[in-house]
Amino acid sequence: MAAKVQGPASYFPSIEKKYGRPVAEWKALIRESPLTRHMELVAWLKDEHGLGHGHANALVAHTLAEAPPSAS
Numbered sequence: 001m002a003a004k005v006q007g008p009a010s011y012f013p014s015i016e017k018k019y020g021r022p023v024a025e026w027k028a029l030i031r032e033s034p035l036t037r038h039m040e041l042v043a044w045l046k047d048e049h050g051l052g053h054g055h056a057n058a059l060v061a062h063t064l065a066e067a068p069p070s071a072s
Contacts, residue, residue: 008058008065015055023059030063038064 012023045056
């Protein structure tokens with residue numbers, strides 16, 4: 001039996017379904033943004049991309065918790 005997904009990642013299937021973009025694209029947008037603070041990024045996703053607060057918050061929290069991509 002697979003473990004139930006918890007935390008911010010539990011929002012990912014509904015984010016992809018509602019907004020029609022894969023989570024990887026949202027994470028790339030967040031990483032490419034000049035903004036760095038959590039709530040600034042949440043507000044930006046809401047204002048510029050029409051995401052709801054919970055979805056924006058989940059994407060930002062999960063993305064910021066990840067190690068930054070290595071610059072090869």
